[in-house]
Amino acid sequence: MVAQVLSQQVPIVLNALFLASVLFLLGTGLSIIYGMLNFLNLAHAAFLILGAYVSATVITEVVSAVGGTVGGGVLLVVLLVGLLVVVPAIVSVVGLTMERTLFKPIYGLEDDYQLLATFGVILMMEDGMKFIWGGQPVSATRPSTLLGGVELFGSTFPLWTLFATGVTAVIAATLYYFFEETRLGKITLAMAENDEIVGVAGIDTRSVHLKVYVIGVGLAGLGGALYLPNASMTTGLSLQFVILAFAVLVIGGLGSLKGAIAAALLIGFVRSFGTYYVPQLALAIVFLLMAAVMLIKPTGLFGDIKA
Amino acid sequence: MSQDTDTGKRTVIQDSLTTPSGLAAAGLVVLGLGLPYLPGTGQFEVFLTAQILAFAIAAVAFNVLLGYTGLLSFGHAAFFGGSAYAVGLVLRYTEIRELFVLLPIGILAAAVLAVIIGYISVRHTEVYYALLMLALSFLLYVVTVKLYTFTGGTDGVPIPSPTVAGVDYVAAWGYSGFLQGVLYYAIVLAFLVSIALMWVFMNSPFGLTLKTIRDSPDRARAIGIPVVRYRWYATIVSGVFTGVGGVMYALLNGHVTPGTVLHWSRSGELAFMAVLGGVGSFFGPIAGAGAFILLRSEAQQLTEYWHFVMGLVLFLVVVFEPAGVAGLVKRGYRKANELIDERRRE
Numbered sequence: 094m095v096a097q098v099l100s101q102q103v104p105i106v107l108n109a110l111f112l113a114s115v116l117f118l119l120g121t122g123l124s125i126i127y128g129m130l131n132f133l134n135l136a137h138a139a140f141l142i143l144g145a146y147v148s149a150t151v152i153t154e155v156v157s158a159v160g161g162t163v164g165g166g167v168l169l170v171v172l173l174v175g176l177l178v179v180v181p182a183i184v185s186v187v188g189l190t191m192e193r194t195l196f197k198p199i200y201g202l203e204d205d206y207q208l209l210a211t212f213g214v215i216l217m218m219e220d221g222m223k224f225i226w227g228g229q230p231v232s233a234t235r236p237s238t239l240l241g242g243v244e245l246f247g248s249t250f251p252l253w254t255l256f257a258t259g260v261t262a263v264i265a266a267t268l269y270y271f272f273e274e275t276r277l278g279k280i281t282l283a284m285a286e287n288d289e290i291v292g293v294a295g296i297d298t299r300s301v302h303l304k305v306y307v308i309g310v311g312l313a314g315l316g317g318a319l320y321l322p323n324a325s326m327t328t329g330l331s332l333q334f335v336i337l338a339f340a341v342l343v344i345g346g347l348g349s350l351k352g353a354i355a356a357a358l359l360i361g362f363v364r365s366f367g368t369y370y371v372p373q374l375a376l377a378i379v380f381l382l383m384a385a386v387m388l389i390k391p392t393g394l395f396g397d398i399k400a
Numbered sequence: 401m402s403q404d405t406d407t408g409k410r411t412v413i414q415d416s417l418t419t420p421s422g423l424a425a426a427g428l429v430v431l432g433l434g435l436p437y438l439p440g441t442g443q444f445e446v447f448l449t450a451q452i453l454a455f456a457i458a459a460v461a462f463n464v465l466l467g468y469t470g471l472l473s474f475g476h477a478a479f480f481g482g483s484a485y486a487v488g489l490v491l492r493y494t495e496i497r498e499l500f501v502l503l504p505i506g507i508l509a510a511a512v513l514a515v516i517i518g519y520i521s522v523r524h525t526e527v528y529y530a531l532l533m534l535a536l537s538f539l540l541y542v543v544t545v546k547l548y549t550f551t552g553g554t555d556g557v558p559i560p561s562p563t564v565a566g567v568d569y570v571a572a573w574g575y576s577g578f579l580q581g582v583l584y585y586a587i588v589l590a591f592l593v594s595i596a597l598m599w600v601f602m603n604s605p606f607g608l609t610l611k612t613i614r615d616s617p618d619r620a621r622a623i624g625i626p627v628v629r630y631r632w633y634a635t636i637v638s639g640v641f642t643g644v645g646g647v648m649y650a651l652l653n654g655h656v657t658p659g660t661v662l663h664w665s666r667s668g669e670l671a672f673m674a675v676l677g678g679v680g681s682f683f684g685p686i687a688g689a690g691a692f693i694l695l696r697s698e699a700q701q702l703t704e705y706w707h708f709v710m711g712l713v714l715f716l717v718v719v720f721e722p723a724g725v726a727g728l729v730k731r732g733y734r735k736a737n738e739l740i741d742e743r744r745r746e
Contacts, residue, residue, distance in 0.1 A: 132534040205472040205526060210718040296401065332665075336531075384536060384539075388520060391523070
């Protein structure tokens with residue numbers, strides 16, 4: 094009886110953790126870039142989609158190049174390096190190029206106009222990805238199947254979900270260390286308060302800005318890389334991720350790491366259990382939750398910055 | 401007070417009718433009314449113009465919020481699609497086929513949605529307002545897609561041509577005759593009435609109050625304006641007229657799906673039209689709607705990746721010409737005047 098309940102509930106919990114991981118990586122990047130660099134990028138979620146598409150190409154290429162010649166263990170290691178290092182790096186380079194050309198001219202605009210301009214950027218990025226990868230959904234499950242599953246309570250669960258959650262936990266800890274302990278992290282926090290004063294203190298704020306921006310974009314790319322082996326991706330999903338990313342930011346509170354973790358977990362669990370019990374309305378519940386938090390506690394669960 | 405404002409209004413109307421732009425507008429109205437009878441215009445041109453007018457109503461309504469109240473909404477698809485769907489569902493589940501019954505139903509649906517969504521969203525401003533609108537309108541989209549047994553899901557609902565004042569013109573004149581002889585004029589009329597009403601609203605004390613709030617919410621609050629409530633009213637006015645546009649679009653298109661009327665990209669398009677036309681000007685968004693539809697139909701013929709083209713145009717407009725077409729025209733007008741002055745001096 095207990096085993097039966099567990100075998101039913103555990104996959105939902107694992108799925109919730111997996112979703113929460115991806116949402117954390119997406120939302121925290123957005124939160125850093127908006128909260129600390131004061132740049133509101135509606136197109137941020139498109140970097141997650143880009144990360145997933147690049148991952149699909151990386152996985153396919155690696156498998157076709159060395160898949161037949163090396164053992165499963167070696168192949169898995171190569172794939173993981175590709176997903177965890179190469180993909181975020183590629184996405185960061187694309188993000189950096191876009192920062193130089195598209196985003197820099199709109200930093201001075203009001204938030205509303207940044208939203209409009211980056212709405213235009215989403216349209217461009219979606220079609221750009223459609224041009225390169227075609228309009229069909231992509232999927233590449235090899236890393237997940239290589240990693241295999243674990244047998245619990247009489248059914249098998251993919252280990253990839255646990256792996257993704259583990260990676261995200263490490264990232265969250267690293268980010269916490271970054272902001273609390275490192276010089277660059279402290280400068281970033283100071284810039285969030287007042288970047289002019291930081292500049293006057295002799296710090297190259299533009300260089301800090303770029304570094305923090307790359308971290309944010311890279312995290313979204315990593316989110317895409319972790320997402321893909323477990324699910325398929327299309328450009329049509331970008332809006333869902335745009336809203337979910339903002340939901341993380343709004344529910345958790347602007348610029349709060351703790352808030353982003355809590356919000357990602359909350360949304361992950363609501364979404365996962367919702368999908369299981371009320372599949373029609375799972376997504377709707379998330380948006381209702383977001384609206385409810387904005388009405389009851391406008392600064393978010395952990396935010397103290399005034400909305 | 402009423403007599404003063406009446407005389408004031410009459411002078412304003414007289415003044416604006418005798419200016420070049422007033423005359424141009426009057427000429428456009430005449431051209432619009434005569435369009436189906438012009439040589440060389442067929443069903444396609446009439447359809448395209450009607451489509452522009454339907455969107456122009458919504459774009460001007462959108463600008464009531466963005467330009468006059470200073471609120472960017474990313475959720476106007478809820479009002480546009482809500483009214484379109486109200487019409488579609490009434491046609492699907494009842495025997496009602498009358499335009500003069502369908503239109504008020506659509507407007508009522510948009511009004512109800514605007515009252516509810518607005519009430520929640522105006523608790524916030526700026527980005528948070530935009531995002532709340534986005535989330536709530538996406539909610540409507542998701543619910544419409546998921547409750548497919550009632551709403552038809554992603555397939556949408558067909559909108560059969562309505563009767564007008566009890567007469568079934570499609571049966572009498574065929575679809576082409578109905579479009580060019582009845583539906584087109586219904587849309588032109590809806591456009592003129594909506595634009596006139598919104599113009600009166602925006603030039604009334606109500607409109608001035610909204611502008612005060614846009615320019616400085618804190619000062620508006622200080623002189624005793626209930627800021628949040630007025631933002632709510634503005635959202636409702638904007639939503640209702642967006643609904644008029646939605647009903648006209650639905651009747652013209654003959655079919656609505658969640659993807660075409662409720663999807664967030666529709667909200668984005670309305671924002672696009674307003675910005676393209678110029679949010680600082682009342683009539684700008686009309687030009688924006690026209691420019692948008694023409695540009696899109698050109699881009700669609702040119703390339704499969706027309707979204708890219710539209711995205712690029714939006715981006716460039718926001719960065720380089722935030723005042724939109726209206727800004728360009730104003731600047732051109734000023735330049736021309738300067739040139740004339742220079743010539744005279746020489």
